[in-house]
Amino acid sequence: MTKSGKNTLAVHAGRSDFSRLGVHAPPLSLSTTYPIKNLEKAIDSIDQFIDGKASAANPVYARLFNPTVARWEAAIAEIENAEASVAFSSGMAAFTAVLLASKTRGDHIVAVRPLYGGSDHLLSSGLLGTDVTWANPDHISEAIGERTALVVLETPANPSLHLVDISSIVEQAGDVPVLVDSTFATPILQNPLQYGAQYVLHSATKFLGGHGDVMAGVVATSETHAAMLRQVRIATGAVLNPFSAYLLHRGLPTLPLRVHRAQETAIELASRLVNHPFIDRVFFPGHAECDPLNIVGRQMTGPGALVSFELGNANEVAPFLRSLELVTAAVSLGSTDTLIQYPAGLTHRIVDEASREQAGISSRLLRLSVGLEDVDDLWFDLKSALATARAIQNTKRPLQWADDSNTQVAGKQPGIRRCRLKLFPKKDSHC
Numbered sequence: 538m539t540k541s542g543k544n545t546l547a548v549h550a551g552r553s554d555f556s557r558l559g560v561h562a563p564p565l566s567l568s569t570t571y572p573i574k575n576l577e578k579a580i581d582s583i584d585q586f587i588d589g590k591a592s593a594a595n596p597v598y599a600r601l602f603n604p605t606v607a608r609w610e611a612a613i614a615e616i617e618n619a620e621a622s623v624a625f626s627s628g629m630a631a632f633t634a635v636l637l638a639s640k641t642r643g644d645h646i647v648a649v650r651p652l653y654g655g656s657d658h659l660l661s662s663g664l665l666g667t668d669v670t671w672a673n674p675d676h677i678s679e680a681i682g683e684r685t686a687l688v689v690l691e692t693p694a695n696p697s698l699h700l701v702d703i704s705s706i707v708e709q710a711g712d713v714p715v716l717v718d719s720t721f722a723t724p725i726l727q728n729p730l731q732y733g734a735q736y737v738l739h740s741a742t743k744f745l746g747g748h749g750d751v752m753a754g755v756v757a758t759s760e761t762h763a764a765m766l767r768q769v770r771i772a773t774g775a776v777l778n779p780f781s782a783y784l785l786h787r788g789l790p791t792l793p794l795r796v797h798r799a800q801e802t803a804i805e806l807a808s809r810l811v812n813h814p815f816i817d818r819v820f821f822p823g824h825a826e827c828d829p830l831n832i833v834g835r836q837m838t839g840p841g842a843l844v845s846f847e848l849g850n851a852n853e854v855a856p857f858l859r860s861l862e863l864v865t866a867a868v869s870l871g872s873t874d875t876l877i878q879y880p881a882g883l884t885h886r887i888v889d890e891a892s893r894e895q896a897g898i899s900s901r902l903l904r905l906s907v908g909l910e911d912v913d914d915l916w917f918d919l920k921s922a923l924a925t926a927r928a929i930q931n932t933k934r935p936l937q938w939a940d941d942s943n944t945q946v947a948g949k950q951p952g953i954r955r956c957r958l959k960l961f962p963k964k965d966s967h968c
């Protein structure tokens with residue numbers, strides 16, 4: 538069968554045995570244990586799993602193998618053009634597994650900021666016994682030492698949408714493996730292994746799930762690296778639930794459609810935002826100023842469906858989010874519906890303030906994940922909320938905070954938790 542195009546792959550990956558099985562949808566297997574009819578075969582199977590093999594004659598136990606999960610892993614490997622992929626219970630579990638597996642090489646990690654707040658925290662905290670050196674994309678080789686086990690980057694990066702040239706990092710890393718968190722790009726817009734990365738990671742909770750109802754992570758890589766990740770997964774137990782794998786596989790055929798449609802709308806919204814007087818700066822990979830290295834068209838086939846932008850004033854953030862009616866203020870991204878979130882107060886709250894500022898995550902920055910709604914409806918909602926937020930900001934009354942302190946805590950931005958604005962007039966008509 539020819540499965541060269543991404544659309545064809547998305548529809549057919551992981552399904553090539555369907556006609557042999559006589560099914561038209563992936564079987565969902567929920568068994569946690571498997572009858573042992575032949576003890577020798579079972580013992581041999583255990584040995585295979587201990588060696589990190591993807592499957593064996595007897596699955597033995599669901600922490601070692603699950604056919605529904607394995608089927609989705611095969612599909613993701615196909616679409617990332619990787620030898621293998623290994624699924625986990627979340628994106629963070631996937632990242633943890635790569636860090637643990639890398640410890641056989643050393644305990645030093647070189648990473649490029651910004652990263653997703655949780656990934657930044659996992660590295661900064663040293664929780665897994667690793668040290669991190671944060672490096673500029675042009676200074677990777679200087680940051681690498683004898684103990685360096687891995688180079689970590691995200692492109693487009695969460696939440697600033699900074700783009701990193703994977704080939705350049707790979708070249709500087711030499712024989713140190715490079716992990717690319719490609720969650721924002723999806724396998725539809727970017728395939729990092731093609732540029733020499735050893736690992737591509739997705740928080741499958743985002744676009745791959747696509748409907749806001751699955752938490753999962755996946756790493757596509759070589760069979761050798763995959764074997765180590767499976768060993769870590771057996772040892773730590775961060776397995777993907779088979780029903781989640783079923784849903785992920787169910788959503789895969791529409792992944793290209795969803796990504797392309799949301800991207801189209803994002804392109805339009807990004808240019809409208811640029812021209813809006815209340816928006817200070819717009820970060821969008823599709824705009825030339827945001828892509829000095831010409832990554833889009835070279836490393837990525839399109840700019841993606843996320844747009845980040847800065848409001849004129851940090852005090853406008855809360856009223857703006859509160860005034861939105863169609864767009865949902867919520868963390869996460871890549872869903873059918875449009876989501877917006879406040880990185881400095883939510884996803885990247887755990888990153889210390891100085892590092893946040895350095896990484897371009899200001900107290901005025903918002904991250905919009907464009908969904909599948911009609912562009913004009915989205916624009917109307919954004920525009921109306923911007924007007925309301927500015928009107929509130931322009932009222933002469935002093936701001937009142939929910940904690941009654943009336944003053945901002947020194948050095949802290951008005952976090953949504955700490956000081957909630959009380960000044961929200963009920964918006965009864967769009968203006």
Ligand SMILES: *Cc1c(COP(=O)(O)O)cnc(C)c1O
Pocket residue numbers: 627628629630653655656691695718720721740741742743752753754
């Ligand atoms: C959400 C996210 C993660 C973490 O994934 P979870 O599935 O929430 O554990 C990692 N990287 C990026 C870029 C993300 O957006």
